[in-house]
Amino acid sequence: MIDALFDGLIAPFAEFEFMRRALVGAVVLAVAAAPVGVLLMLRRMSLTGDAMAHAILPGAAIGYLIAGLSLPAMTIGGLVAGVVVAIGASAVARASVLEEDATLAAFYLVSLALGVTIVSMRGSNVDLLHVLFGSVLALDDAGLMLIAGIATVTLVALAVILRPLVVETVDPSFLGSVSRTGPWVHFVFTGLVVLNLVGAFQALGTLLAVGLMMLPAASARLWVDDFTAMVALAVGFAVTAAVGGLIVAYHGELPAGPAIILAAGAIYVLSLFGGRRGLLGRLFGRRHLEA
Amino acid sequence: MFGFTRRSLVFAGLLTAAFAGPVAAEEAKLPVVASFSILGDVVARVGGERVAVTTLVGPNGDAHVWQPKPADARLVAEAKLVVINGFGFEGWMPKLAAAAGGKAPIVVATTGIAPRQAAEDDDHDAGKGHGHDHDKGGHDHGGLDPHAWQSVANVVAYVATIRDGLIAVDPGGRAVYEANAAAYRAELEALDAEVRAAVATIAKEKRRVITSHDAFGWFADAYGVEFLAPQGISTEGEATPKGVAKLIRQIKAEKITAVFVENMTDKRLLDRVAKETGVTIGGELYADALSPKGGPAPTYVDMVRHNVRLLTKAMAGV
Numbered sequence: 001m002i003d004a005l006f007d008g009l010i011a012p013f014a015e016f017e018f019m020r021r022a023l024v025g026a027v028v029l030a031v032a033a034a035p036v037g038v039l040l041m042l043r044r045m046s047l048t049g050d051a052m053a054h055a056i057l058p059g060a061a062i063g064y065l066i067a068g069l070s071l072p073a074m075t076i077g078g079l080v081a082g083v084v085v086a087i088g089a090s091a092v093a094r095a096s097v098l099e100e101d102a103t104l105a106a107f108y109l110v111s112l113a114l115g116v117t118i119v120s121m122r123g124s125n126v127d128l129l130h131v132l133f134g135s136v137l138a139l140d141d142a143g144l145m146l147i148a149g150i151a152t153v154t155l156v157a158l159a160v161i162l163r164p165l166v167v168e169t170v171d172p173s174f175l176g177s178v179s180r181t182g183p184w185v186h187f188v189f190t191g192l193v194v195l196n197l198v199g200a201f202q203a204l205g206t207l208l209a210v211g212l213m214m215l216p217a218a219s220a221r222l223w224v225d226d227f228t229a230m231v232a233l234a235v236g237f238a239v240t241a242a243v244g245g246l247i248v249a250y251h252g253e254l255p256a257g258p259a260i261i262l263a264a265g266a267i268y269v270l271s272l273f274g275g276r277r278g279l280l281g282r283l284f285g286r287r288h289l290e291a
Numbered sequence: 292m293f294g295f296t297r298r299s300l301v302f303a304g305l306l307t308a309a310f311a312g313p314v315a316a317e318e319a320k321l322p323v324v325a326s327f328s329i330l331g332d333v334v335a336r337v338g339g340e341r342v343a344v345t346t347l348v349g350p351n352g353d354a355h356v357w358q359p360k361p362a363d364a365r366l367v368a369e370a371k372l373v374v375i376n377g378f379g380f381e382g383w384m385p386k387l388a389a390a391a392g393g394k395a396p397i398v399v400a401t402t403g404i405a406p407r408q409a410a411e412d413d414d415h416d417a418g419k420g421h422g423h424d425h426d427k428g429g430h431d432h433g434g435l436d437p438h439a440w441q442s443v444a445n446v447v448a449y450v451a452t453i454r455d456g457l458i459a460v461d462p463g464g465r466a467v468y469e470a471n472a473a474a475y476r477a478e479l480e481a482l483d484a485e486v487r488a489a490v491a492t493i494a495k496e497k498r499r500v501i502t503s504h505d506a507f508g509w510f511a512d513a514y515g516v517e518f519l520a521p522q523g524i525s526t527e528g529e530a531t532p533k534g535v536a537k538l539i540r541q542i543k544a545e546k547i548t549a550v551f552v553e554n555m556t557d558k559r560l561l562d563r564v565a566k567e568t569g570v571t572i573g574g575e576l577y578a579d580a581l582s583p584k585g586g587p588a589p590t591y592v593d594m595v596r597h598n599v600r601l602l603t604k605a606m607a608g609v
Contacts, residue, residue, distance in 0.1 A: 016536055017567045120360070137535055138559035140566075246532065253533040 012250045021139040022246055025147050026260060029200055030212050030238030032151035035158055035231045036196055037217035039189065042169050042227075046218070048086075048104060049210040052197050055085035055108040057115025065118065075198060082194035085111050087187055094183060136204045136246075136256045150199040154192050161185050166227060204257065211261035212238050219268045222275030237267050321461050324370040326381045327354045328581040329440055330400060330449075332591045334374050337453045339471045341464045345370075350583040354380060359387045367391035372460045374453060377401040380437035380579075398456035400449040401439050407508060409436040438506045438579060442513035443483040443595060450475055482592055489599050490514045493606045500549040500606060501542070501561075501570075506578035516602065519547070535564065542568045549605035551576045573605030 013019045040046055059081025060074040067073035089107040093100040139147075158165075164185045167175045175182045200209030216237035220230045245260030252259070272278050320343040325331035331346035338344060347363050348354045367373060368391040375381045377399035388397065439445040454472040458465050490498065498516045507518045519541070541547075542564070550565050551573045565572050576598045577588040588594035 012532070012536070016539060018535060018539075018563050019532060021563075022532070135560060137532060138563045140559060140562060143559075250532040250536070253531045256532050 008251065009247060012247065018137055018139070019246065019250065021144060022136045022256060023243065025139045025144055025204060026136055026208070026212070026242035026246060027239050028147050028151045029204060029208070030216070030242045031235055032154040033196055033200065033209070033213040034216045034220075034234040034238040036154060036193060037213035037215075038220065038227075038231050038234050039158075039165065039169065040193065041214065041217045041221060045100070046214055047101070048193065049197060049213050051104050051108040052082050052086060052194060053201070053210060054112040054115075056082040056111075056194075056198055056201070058111050058118055059084075059115075061115050061118040065121075078198045078201070079194060081111060081115075082198055083191055086190040086194055090183075090186055090190060136208060136260070139204075146199050147204075150195055154196055157188065157192055161188055165189055207261055208257040211264055212242065215261065215264035215268050216241065219264070219271040219275070222268075222271040222278040222281075224276070237264065241267055321372070321457070321464075322370050323372045323374065323457075324366050324395075326373075326375040326384060327352070327579065329579070329591050329594065330374055330376055332581060333400075333440075333446060333449055333475075334453055336475045336591075337450055337468060337472050338457055339467055341461065341467055342457065348580070350581045350586070350589075352580055354579055357383065359383055359390075363387065364391040367395070368393040370395045372456060373397045374456065375399055376437060376439070378406055378435045378437035378439060396456070396460065398453060400452055401437075401445070402452050404439055404445055404448055407436045407439070407512065409434055409505070409508065436508045439509050440591070441507055441510035441578070443479055443486060444513060445509065446591065447476055447479050447483075450479065478592065482595055486514055486595065486599050489603050490516060493603055497548070497606050499545060499547050500551060500573070500602060501538070501547060501564075502551045502576060502578075507576075510598075516606075535560070539564060539568055542570060549573045549602070551601065551605070571605065574601045576601060 013023055037049075040048060056078035059077035059079065061077070062081075063073035063075070063077025066077075085107045086104075089104040090100055092098065092103045092107075096103070098106075164175060164179065164181045168182050168185050172182060175185075196213070197209050200212075216234040217230075219237050220233035223233055224230050241264035242260055245263035246256060248254065248263060249256040249259035273280050275281055321338065321341055323334055323338060323342045323344050325334045325344055325346050327348040328346050328350045331344050334342070335344045345366050347359070347366070348357045364387060367387055370393060373388065373393070373395050375384050375397060378401050384397075440449070450472050454468050457468045461468075495515075499519065500516065501519045505518065507516075510516065511518050519538070542550075548570055550561055550570050562572065564570075575587075577594045581590065581594055582588040588597045
């Protein structure tokens with residue numbers, strides 16, 4: 001019994017360093033990305049992560065044109081493009097009649113088209129995304145440091161801006177009436193989203209970066225209403241998905257990134273039915289009220 | 292009159308593109324399109340001064356994921372002869388040729404070469420060649436290994452096929468093509484012997500190397516070097532943890548010393564495997580594209596020499 005447990009859960013990590021690195025990378029990413037995901041969801045920006053994934057392409061492509069296949073140049077380029085698109089979109093949304101989702105769609109579509117054009121201008125047809133986006137199985141020291149650094153910056157920055165950010169999320173006009181920090185808080189938060197995405201893409205791949213951000217957040221919302229509890233639960237779900245997904249991927253011969261996201265998806269489906277605020281929970285709650 | 296002027300303009304553009312520099316346009320050269328850089332080099336050697344070769348997928352380009360542009364369709368439409376590798380390597384070619392509406396005959400360089408099955412994904416005996424068909428990933432070789440040029444003897448056959456194709460569209464150049472083909476053939480046969488001699492200096496049990504893209508099956512068959520791959524037969528597709536784990540165990544168990552990364556695959560995964568097992572990374576083998584001019588493999592002959600030099604050095608464990 002103990003032997004089987006050891007073989008199933010511990011041995012892959014004990015025998016192989018790449019599994020240990022994947023574990024550390026995925027868990028650290030989960031800890032940083034889940035709170036960002038909760039805030040994105042509460043701000044009704046759940047699809048922003050996906051849009052940003054495309055928006056960073058022109059920056060990465062320009063980095064590639066200037067410095068060739070250099071990961072720092074492409075990461076910095078992607079970061080700049082992502083921040084320009086995100087902040088441009090929210091600035092336009094605040095200044096015009098368009099809502100943020102419409103401006104973001106416009107900005108990211110133009111950005112994506114620009115990126116594809118720039119990539120094809122350079123004759124060589126290297127798959128840029130393949131190079132830009134890493135795999136959780138191939139984490140080197142630089143990749144681990146990048147994830148750890150981004151997680152640290154994210155958590156510290158969130159701690160600093162949390163109060164105004166939560167107020168702005170719940171009631172932007174109240175924050176506007178008592179302070180002028182509203183737009184700044186929003187921009188800083190958007191910057192954090194871009195930072196998390198670009199860093200995690202480079203180290204882990206697109207799916208993992210966006211998936212670990214949004215799925216645990218949506219799952220946690222199905223259980224609790226309180227913000228702090230929601231963040232804690234989302235982090236717990238994300239870490240569980242990271243560890244469980246890696247183990248399942250190892251034994252089931254599946255690609256690691258998708259397996260982790262499927263684990264997070266399984267948690268989401270369970271929460272959807274079993275959660276206190278989920279489908280069954282709501283039915284039960286209503287009957288309880290009527291009684 | 293109009294049409295004539297436009298045609299000759301396009302033609303002049305073709306010539307300059309092919310030679311990447313000012314060329315005295317003495318008389319009309321035969322416009323030939325080759326599908327990718329290695330084939331382009333071979334065609335240029337056989338055609339010599341009489342042809343202007345343009346390649347669709349350029350140096351360092353990946354023919355597996357290449358997308359034709361409108362300009363490429365025009366090249367194909369203007370060509371008098373189109374040369375492709377075959378064995379399903381250029382899955383995009385039938386569509387492109389139809390879209391271009393060109394009337395140029397298409398020469399398949401691998402005509403007459405017996406096909407070789409691609410190795411199974413997690414089959415480590417890559418050199419044995421299996422009978423069953425398989426089709427994984429978005430890669431439509433139909434189970435055939437298209438990288439026939441990795442055996443120099445096959446390129447000797449390419450040369451004869453290309454020579455006959457050129458003579459068919461340009462009978463006036465017969466003498467030139469035959470002389471060029473004979474000279475190139477001699478050079479290739481010397482190269483073949485050179486490769487065999489180089490591999491022979493390595494002890495048999497040490498001829499086991501790892502590459503990121505399973506493109507050396509023909510080389511394995513021809514020269515008796517075994518290639519193992521951490522990924523499947525495509526440059527696409529994600530590796531699984533179990534697959535990587537198997538590979539690491541195998542490297543440790545069989546004491547493999549040489550690991551290579553190809554010129555276009557993400558090398559981070561192999562870096563990780565190499566670090567974890569203590570093997571050295573042997574450099575970049577050129578599998579399905581040449582390097583740009585000034586690189587280590589600007590021509591086919593240079594490419595084979597470059598690959599063999601890296602392989603023997605790494606297998607010897609220097």
